[in-house]
Amino acid sequence: MKILLVEDSATLRHAMSQYISEAGHTPLLATSGEAALQLLEDTPVDLIIMDVEMPGLNGFETTRLIREWLGGYWIPIIFVTGKNEDESYREGIEAGGDDYLIKPVSPVIIKAKIRAMARIAEMRDQLSHLNAELEALSQLDSLTQIYNRRTFNERAEQQWLLAIRHQTPISVLMIDVDHFKPYNDHYGHPAGDRCLKQISRALKSCLHRPADVLGRYGGEEFIALLPDTDRAGAKRVAECLNDAIRELDLEHRFSPSGDRVTVSIGGATCNHSMGHSLEEVIKCADRALYKSKHNGRDRATVEEVAAHKTLLIGVRCPELLLSATGPLQEHCNILTADTPEECLEIAANVYPDLIIADAETAFYNDGHVCRQLARNPQTAATPLLVLTDSDQPEAFPPADCPNAQGWLQHPFSASELRTKVQLMLD
Numbered sequence: 001m002k003i004l005l006v007e008d009s010a011t012l013r014h015a016m017s018q019y020i021s022e023a024g025h026t027p028l029l030a031t032s033g034e035a036a037l038q039l040l041e042d043t044p045v046d047l048i049i050m051d052v053e054m055p056g057l058n059g060f061e062t063t064r065l066i067r068e069w070l071g072g073y074w075i076p077i078i079f080v081t082g083k084n085e086d087e088s089y090r091e092g093i094e095a096g097g098d099d100y101l102i103k104p105v106s107p108v109i110i111k112a113k114i115r116a117m118a119r120i121a122e123m124r125d126q127l128s129h130l131n132a133e134l135e136a137l138s139q140l141d142s143l144t145q146i147y148n149r150r151t152f153n154e155r156a157e158q159q160w161l162l163a164i165r166h167q168t169p170i171s172v173l174m175i176d177v178d179h180f181k182p183y184n185d186h187y188g189h190p191a192g193d194r195c196l197k198q199i200s201r202a203l204k205s206c207l208h209r210p211a212d213v214l215g216r217y218g219g220e221e222f223i224a225l226l227p228d229t230d231r232a233g234a235k236r237v238a239e240c241l242n243d244a245i246r247e248l249d250l251e252h253r254f255s256p257s258g259d260r261v262t263v264s265i266g267g268a269t270c271n272h273s274m275g276h277s278l279e280e281v282i283k284c285a286d287r288a289l290y291k292s293k294h295n296g297r298d299r300a301t302v303e304e305v306a307a308h309k310t311l312l313i314g315v316r317c318p319e320l321l322l323s324a325t326g327p328l329q330e331h332c333n334i335l336t337a338d339t340p341e342e343c344l345e346i347a348a349n350v351y352p353d354l355i356i357a358d359a360e361t362a363f364y365n366d367g368h369v370c371r372q373l374a375r376n377p378q379t380a381a382t383p384l385l386v387l388t389d390s391d392q393p394e395a396f397p398p399a400d401c402p403n404a405q406g407w408l409q410h411p412f413s414a415s416e417l418r419t420k421v422q423l424m425l426d
Contacts, residue, residue: 003028005027006050008051052079059079067095082102139151141216148216151215170281172285175224176220178255179256183195183255186254196220206240223282267302268305280305309332314337314340314357321336340365355373355384356385383425384406
């Protein structure tokens, strides 16, 4: 073990470092609490032996800082003190110490304490390893050893947020084993389990990028998320999946559509995630899967998610209008209004998915625009994003303006605007 000895006395430092070496461990020396903290920034240690009475930071203060810095990671700390008093013990335990040595230190006792702490540290490491294994197992489907549905959803959501941030295409493939129920009924459940294992391995072999996410979505249903993948790319991957299952050449004499196990695949590609949600893309892939089944199975259908959302932007200042329309132009259908009256007229006829307005327009004539939006059944649920130079959102009158569900202080970045619009459209 690497043992950090924090001791301001040169005599004690020399003697105790010899004890540590004789016990078969490596001593690391610090002459003060400040030096110990600096050493710990760059050097991992397994045990700390800490003098309590030191100038500057004493041992208790240093230990509190170490515990705060390490967070949940535990390193055993043994205090060395000349005080043999109950109050000193209590303060040491509260500071984060694990054991005590009373000066003068016996070499037999210090070696015994080191052995005891080494056993505890070893049990800590074993427990951490087991916890890591359990965490990994909890993420996997027990049969197929790919991600279970919960973990797939978590990993897919992370990739979806990255796609929103970078505005890159993202695709989802839903994969269903054709006529799996008659396979299970006639060959038996153990054979069905073996079939699903082989299929999951074949599917995994077609996904080569670390960011690709594959999971078991249901009994015989799988799902794959492909970041930074357009429709053409998703189609190629889907065809690879179909081919991989065919190459397994698994007999299925009871399939109405063939004598081998096959899969049907439905895919959806979202080229601009602005205004859409991951759930929406998955539903689109599910609809495409239905088309593959309806058209004969053992095939892939990949479609693009429907057109952009429609935004109405009512901003009077030309510079602010440019700041609002520029970052959204490629991702949404943009309509603009020059006056509050025109904003209301367009909203009543077009029913936009979101209205963006400056505070002057939104709260024109004591909130006239907001009140009219709320009274019209066609726009009552249309969210309103207010662009303002105020840093006090509570200044807005939400009771009178229920549509004003969000605000953004300008100046703002393109990324901030896109993220805010995405959240409100979701």
